[in-house]
Amino acid sequence: MVVLTERETCRPLPWLEAALQQALNGAHHSHALLVHGPSGTGSFGFALALAAAWLCEQPSADQTACGHCTSCRLLAARTHPDLHLIVPEALRAEAGLPVEAQDGEDVRKRKPSREIRVEQIRAALDFCTLTASRGRTKVVLIHPAEQINAIGANALLKTLEEPPAGVRFVFSCGVSPESLLPTLRSRCQLQRLPLPDRALALAWLLDQGVKEGDVVLDASGGEPLRALAMVRSGLDGAAWRALPDRLARGDATALADWPLPVLIDALQKYCHDHMLHAIGCAPRYFSATALSQGGPPVRSALMALTRWAIELRELAQDAEHPWHAALSCEALVSHAQGVLREAGGSIHSRP
Numbered sequence: 001m002v003v004l005t006e007r008e009t010c011r012p013l014p015w016l017e018a019a020l021q022q023a024l025n026g027a028h029h030s031h032a033l034l035v036h037g038p039s040g041t042g043s044f045g046f047a048l049a050l051a052a053a054w055l056c057e058q059p060s061a062d063q064t065a066c067g068h069c070t071s072c073r074l075l076a077a078r079t080h081p082d083l084h085l086i087v088p089e090a091l092r093a094e095a096g097l098p099v100e101a102q103d104g105e106d107v108r109k110r111k112p113s114r115e116i117r118v119e120q121i122r123a124a125l126d127f128c129t130l131t132a133s134r135g136r137t138k139v140v141l142i143h144p145a146e147q148i149n150a151i152g153a154n155a156l157l158k159t160l161e162e163p164p165a166g167v168r169f170v171f172s173c174g175v176s177p178e179s180l181l182p183t184l185r186s187r188c189q190l191q192r193l194p195l196p197d198r199a200l201a202l203a204w205l206l207d208q209g210v211k212e213g214d215v216v217l218d219a220s221g222g223e224p225l226r227a228l229a230m231v232r233s234g235l236d237g238a239a240w241r242a243l244p245d246r247l248a249r250g251d252a253t254a255l256a257d258w259p260l261p262v263l264i265d266a267l268q269k270y271c272h273d274h275m276l277h278a279i280g281c282a283p284r285y286f287s288a289t290a291l292s293q294g295g296p297p298v299r300s301a302l303m304a305l306t307r308w309a310i311e312l313r314e315l316a317q318d319a320e321h322p323w324h325a326a327l328s329c330e331a332l333v334s335h336a337q338g339v340l341r342e343a344g345g346s347i348h349s350r351p
């Protein structure tokens with residue numbers, strides 16, 4: 001799952017301020033920057049804030065964008081002629097871009113693509129050869145870089161090697177740079193984004209009106225944007241806290257309206273935490289209380305949990321596939337209850 005922020009533009013999220021300064025200070029030596037970090041920490045907004053700073057007419061003393069000049073306003077409206085923004089069709093609305101029919105085709109009639117198509121890369125290369133409209137700098141922003149396929153990466157190769165004067169690239173990605181194509185990675189300066197400081201993340205979630213921020217932040221692996229997306233999709237802290245008890249009782253009614261990819265993700269996290277509990281480690285996504293209700297850690301539970309983890313991973317790989325509609329929430333919950341009982345002493349086993 002890729003998580004974007006809504007519209008933040010000229011300023012990055014509070015936990016990324018230091019990384020932005022680092023990138024602005026260090027980016028003089030490179031025309032291509034690869035921003036990477038967990039996808040729910042704000043890498044897209046960070047890349048936009050960088051582009052805004054490079055294009056701003058009156059940058060602040062710390063080199064960040066002023067937020068109110070014509071360039072900053074055009075960028076906020078996504079109409080800046082010197083910014084070429086590439087995202088997959090499926091992310092256009094989230095990135096603040098109009099959702100258009102492409103090549104005259106009505107995209108509402110099919111599932112929007114999650115990949116960056118080579119035609120989009122070629123359009124960006126055409127953009128590079130044009131003269132900048134407003135200043136001396138032009139920026140190509142591509143997100144998420146992990147969705148560029150080998151043909152697209154090869155098309156970029158020459159331009160990344162010898163970019164036209166004044167053109168800068170910023171790629172953002174939510175995976176390790178090691179999993180990107182070497183042709184792309186090796187031509188970029190890397191900028192890693194950290195997981196946010198917990199206090200900053202909780203304060204930000206509170207500002208967004210999120211209750212039980214600590215529960216949803218844990219549920220999302222410490223990624224605040226993922227936590228916010230989770231709450232906005234209807235899965236709040238109370239629902240997360242209630243999940244272990246519902247699974248133990250085999251109660252699927254309250255989970256029936258969770259989208260299957262979300263339910264499978266939650267089951268994977270629950271299974272993961274039970275494996276940690278079985279070997280005496282602290283859980284990551286659920287409270288220690290929820291995990292220890294069933295009793296002390298029991299290593300023999302690991303066999304059943306490992307089998308379940310493998311099954312869930314296979315399901316997750318196709319979680320958005322249409323045939324999943326046939327897979328019912330009841331079946332998943334009933335299976336979960338069975339596994340938890342089989343795993344025995346370390347798990348809830350209430351009737």
Ligand SMILES: [Zn+2]
Binds near residue numbers: 057065066067071072
């Ligand atoms: Zn400005």
